[in-house]
Amino acid sequence: MMTQIVFYVFAAVLVLSATMVVCARNPVHSVLFLILAFFNAAGLFLIAGAEFLAMTLVIVYVGAVAVLFLFVVMMLDVRFAQMREGVQRYAPIGAAVGGVLLVELIMAFTHWRVAGNIGQITHLVPSSPTRTNTAALGDVLYTHYIFLFQTCALVLLVAMIGAIVLTLRDRPTGRRQNIDRQHDRVPQESLEMLQVPLGAGVAAQGGFLRPHDSYDVAAVPGTYGTEAWRAREAAEQTQTALVVITPAQGAKGQDDE
Template identity: 50%
Template sequence: MIQVLAFYLFATIVLLSGAFTIFAKNPVHSVLWLILAFFNAAGLMVLAGAEFIAMLLVIVYVGAVAVLFLFVVMMLDIDFAELRAGFVRYLFFGIVLAVFLAFEMILGLEAFRAGAIKLGTASSAPVDAGVPNLEAIGGLLYTKYIFLFEAAGLILLVAMIGAIVLTHRKRTGVRPQNVAKQVRRRPQDAVRNLKPEIGQGVEL
């Protein structure tokens, strides 16, 4: 019974958080709603018995959202003084949200201890029930879906390069980085072997 209650709770919050992510006018608020959606999606994965995917959602996706937050800050002109001014106004809402998230974590742990939701019979499972999640996912990623996996990595690389290009700007007083000069630098030009005498100290 507790698994069904936790499932409907997490699923409802995922749908609502996704909708608020789209319709929020402030990009920072959109990122926060997206983080909430990822956390609740991780709870759904725990209920389904996919603990590895749940940890990936928390570690990889939430970490990627933090990087996305930095990109938004760099690309948009956000007045943080105005955002800090509304801290006291939203303090009660933040406390209520924190208590609710704690309640969700406790409910998810209790539902996990009660056992995973049975999504199908053993005969319909694509892999053996005795195979761990990590081994089954790795076997699929690097055999059947290897080209899609590599394509996803290439798309993420292009997105990262595009974000760097968009946020790169020349600043006055800052010496530009010469990558070619750094690559051509030899170890003997960067390191000096000295034999200082006792009590001589360091030459600056």
């Protein structure tokens, strides 16, 4: 009896919060109602015994997606008054699409039938009172569907690498280091120990100090910040200064004569 009461409470709050997501005028309030709807859906999953889906819903959707929506809505200067100007124009189209979806849902629920041999269906993982759904789901993913699971991970990895490669730009201000030389460094090559008097502070000693060639030790020769880069920049500035030619005074008057 208590389970049914809790179910109806969660279901009622879920329906009301989902309705407010659509009907709320303030987009920040809509996102907050969406978070409330996710929490109530997680409670329904817990009542059904699917604790893995409940925790996934809270961690992924509430902790990442909904909070991201909230940050985007609060940080972007979106003029919602202008966005609502064309609502009345497209209202009949939206009503027609909603009516079609409503008819499809009614037809689906009216023809819903439960299979008579539902109790005879064999399960991939034998049920046990001491075994959780998370452990059973792990057995299914990492035994029967391990190749499909790893293939999905490989596809996501390729997509991530492709996005990085497509957006990567070679910038001259990038600092590159020789990894082997970086690992071989000793503290004396990158740190300078100072005896700072009590109460004087680091600013009185000239700020944070380190050897001038501390970056050159492990940096790739010629990259940004190295001695060779500074010399090349100085040479380019000197050459640019020499190329500049100032117009001679009185040239225009001589041409006019």
